Amino acid sequence: MENKNAKKRIFDFCLLLLAICMVVGVARRFGALQAEAGEPTAAFSVEVLWEGVDAETADCLLAGETVRTETGAVFGSVQAIRRTPHQAVFYQEGRELRATFPEGTAEDVYLTLSVSGRRSGQILFREDGTAVLVGQKLRLYSLRATLDLTVLSA
Amino acid sequence: MKREKRPLGLFDWCILTLVAALAAFGAFGFWKYSKTVAPQVELECLLRLPASAKTVDFAIGDEVRNENGTIFFGRVTGVASRPSETMFLRDGVPVYETVEGLTETELTVRMVAEKGEDYRVGDVRVSAGGKGTFRIGGALVSGVSLIRLEEVTEDGE
Numbered sequence: 001m002e003n004k005n006a007k008k009r010i011f012d013f014c015l016l017l018l019a020i021c022m023v024v025g026v027a028r029r030f031g032a033l034q035a036e037a038g039e040p041t042a043a044f045s046v047e048v049l050w051e052g053v054d055a056e057t058a059d060c061l062l063a064g065e066t067v068r069t070e071t072g073a074v075f076g077s078v079q080a081i082r083r084t085p086h087q088a089v090f091y092q093e094g095r096e097l098r099a100t101f102p103e104g105t106a107e108d109v110y111l112t113l114s115v116s117g118r119r120s121g122q123i124l125f126r127e128d129g130t131a132v133l134v135g136q137k138l139r140l141y142s143l144r145a146t147l148d149l150t151v152l153s154a
Numbered sequence: 155m156k157r158e159k160r161p162l163g164l165f166d167w168c169i170l171t172l173v174a175a176l177a178a179f180g181a182f183g184f185w186k187y188s189k190t191v192a193p194q195v196e197l198e199c200l201l202r203l204p205a206s207a208k209t210v211d212f213a214i215g216d217e218v219r220n221e222n223g224t225i226f227f228g229r230v231t232g233v234a235s236r237p238s239e240t241m242f243l244r245d246g247v248p249v250y251e252t253v254e255g256l257t258e259t260e261l262t263v264r265m266v267a268e269k270g271e272d273y274r275v276g277d278v279r280v281s282a283g284g285k286g287t288f289r290i291g292g293a294l295v296s297g298v299s300l301i302r303l304e305e306v307t308e309d310g311e
Binding site: 016145146147 | 165170176202243301303
């Protein structure tokens with residue numbers, strides 16, 4: 001008799017544990033249990049460089065477009081685009097030589113992205129908690145282009 | 155001795171109701187999101203092959219497929235070849251000139267892709283700035299850059 005009661009209690013406990021796990025899963029899915037879930041987010045400007053891009057490829061990115069990560073999560077939106085001819089750097093006999101590519105060939109594209117997040121100290125954190133750091137390499141995607149970026153300021 | 159049947163108590167009913175509600179919620183969410191179908195659009199893409207000393211003949215109508223040939227991207231609608239230009243040092247001075255003996259080939263390809271957050275053919279994202287290996291006609295070509303892509307509008311532009 002005691003054995004039967006013990007088995008029933010274990011079954012009830014397992015059911016309860018399953019229900020709690022499902023509730024926790026749903027809550028995490030909707031961000032309710034994130035540590036900073038209650039803190040307001042703001043839009044921050046992040047400057048990034050898309051270096052040595054073919055001019056026709058750079059034409060595939062437009063201001064106002066949303067840029068996303070590999071998983072499809074929104075990283076931010078393009079606020080401003082500034083394009084300059086790309087510079088090639090050569091080293092010969094200890095000297096650094098620089099030359100600019102002709103216009104319409106290779107370009108350096110400076111982007112200002114609007115990223116939603118919160119700042120903790122000097123570090124910008126996106127809504128999902130990942131940090132955006134100066135010097136960081138990012139691969140982001142707009143509707144038509146793959147962007148290999150370097151963060152210049154955040 | 156008859157086996158005693160223990161009726162379900164209030165606590166048991168609460169847990170079972172909660173589990174059933176969560177399962178129904180999950181099923182609804184799966185059903186709702188799986189019904190989304192991305193529209194199909196026609197794209198015109200410019201592919202640039204790596205500069206090469208060898209001449210490979212590509213023809214209009216050649217099929218463009220992924221590396222192992224399982225995904226059909228589209229067909230070649232235009233072929234253009236020109237001497238390769240790049241930046242290099244000549245007598246210690248950087249110059250931007252054609253490189254003798256090297257030819258660059260650009261192919262215009264039309265394809266049908268699904269348009270969602272990006273353009274996809276099968277599960278493969280199609281976007282400018284990417285590089286990959288393609289099977290073009292009978293040739294396997296690596297280092298192919300997708301330079302530009304645009305949607306083809308109804309008037310053919």
